[in-house]
Amino acid sequence: MKKLVKKCYLIVITSRKQDATYCNLRTLRLIFRTIQFFMRPGRILLLILFFTYSFSAFGQRKALSMIDHDDKKYFFGITFGLNFSVYQVKYSSAFANTDTFQTIQPHWQPGFNLGLLGDLRLTNFIDLRFVPSLAFAEKRLEYRYGYPKDSLVDRGIEAIYMHLPLQLKFKSDRINNFRFYAIVGGKFDFDMAANARSRRNDEFLKVSPLDFGYEIGVGFEFYNPNFIFSPEIKLSQGLTNQLFIDRNLPLTNALERLLTRMIVISFHLEG
Numbered sequence: 462m463k464k465l466v467k468k469c470y471l472i473v474i475t476s477r478k479q480d481a482t483y484c485n486l487r488t489l490r491l492i493f494r495t496i497q498f499f500m501r502p503g504r505i506l507l508l509i510l511f512f513t514y515s516f517s518a519f520g521q522r523k524a525l526s527m528i529d530h531d532d533k534k535y536f537f538g539i540t541f542g543l544n545f546s547v548y549q550v551k552y553s554s555a556f557a558n559t560d561t562f563q564t565i566q567p568h569w570q571p572g573f574n575l576g577l578l579g580d581l582r583l584t585n586f587i588d589l590r591f592v593p594s595l596a597f598a599e600k601r602l603e604y605r606y607g608y609p610k611d612s613l614v615d616r617g618i619e620a621i622y623m624h625l626p627l628q629l630k631f632k633s634d635r636i637n638n639f640r641f642y643a644i645v646g647g648k649f650d651f652d653m654a655a656n657a658r659s660r661r662n663d664e665f666l667k668v669s670p671l672d673f674g675y676e677i678g679v680g681f682e683f684y685n686p687n688f689i690f691s692p693e694i695k696l697s698q699g700l701t702n703q704l705f706i707d708r709n710l711p712l713t714n715a716l717e718r719l720l721t722r723m724i725v726i727s728f729h730l731e732g
Contacts, residue, residue: 526638526684531585538578538689538731544723545569546598546620548703551718562715563607570617572598576624578729588630590644596622598723602666604712616665623651626676626697638684645677648697650721657705666712667705672721674699680729691729698722 530536548567556562576594583589598620605613628646655670678695699721707713 526686527689530684530689531635533582535579535581536732537580538729540574540576540578540592540594540727540729542574542693542725542727544572544574544596544598544725546572546600546721546723548600548602548618549718549720549722550716551720553715553717556715559715560607561711563605563611565602565604565712565715568601568603570599570601572596574624574725574727578731580630580731586632588632590628590630590646592624592626592628594624596620596624596650596723596725598622600721602712614665618666618668619654620652620668621654622672623653625649625651628676632682635684640682640684641679642682643677643679644693644695646675648672648674648676650674650699655705664707664710666710666716667707668703668719669701669705672699672701672703674701674721678725680727682731687732689729689731691731693725693727693729695725695727696722697725 547569550565550567552565556565574594574596576592579591581589599617600620601615601617603613603615605611626646626648628644631643631645633641650672652668652670652672655668656664657667657669659667674697676695676697678693680691680693683690701720703719703721704713704716
């Protein structure tokens with residue numbers, strides 16, 4: 462880096478255009494490689510953890526915020542975030558006994574959530590929480606035909622869930638302006654985009670709209686003067702078979718069970 466700065470300085474002094482162009486290209490390459498370095502998933506996670514730790518340490522040095530908040534019987538908030546969803550597939554005996562499909566592979570797809578939050582304090586360390594929200598999600602299936610022709614197909618199934626989870630929130634002691642918590646609970650999902658009753662000719666798979674399941678997760682609370690900021694990550698696991706049986710669809714015959722799994726990264730703003 463010192464050599465590069467020195468070279469740039471000599472270029473300005475001597476006004477050599479070719480060397481100036483070379484220096485600019487070297488600088489751009491350096492910037493581009495730096496961006497690539499920090500955009501890798503593992504390093505993004507490390508950066509998030511670093512800023513979370515820094516925010517926590519900074520909050521602990523400040524004066525206590527929202528001192529009377531923990532005495533409230535209930536409070537409300539808003540929530541938004543990202544989700545990543547996938548189908549868990551169980552194959553039928555027809556998949557193994559016939560050569561219609563060679564492979565059927567599910568893949569994760571991103572989406573987003575937006576909703577409200579209601580929190581009822583049961584004890585000093587346990588809350589009952591209701592988080593109604595809309596979840597826009599997509600699951601992707603990649604399958605390869607074996608007969609009558611060898612071809613690869615990649616299709617997505619879009620979903621708009623009315624997401625209704627009821628959770629117990631277990632809180633740690635408050636450390637100045639910081640707190641850790643864990644959640645566990647059940648959920649009910651209604652997919653408003655489900656195609657179980659669709660009569661379109663281009664459907665390749667039909668799914669049911671109703672789903673029940675459980676959720677577990679962890680989060681952090683950062684107390685600010687006027688609100689609480691809570692980043693959270695949770696696993697949402699469906700327990701209801703989403704596959705709607707339609708024997709006219711070849712893919713349906715190769716599957717026995719479809720379960721929905723979703724990882725949700727949420728950001729709550731509570732008052």
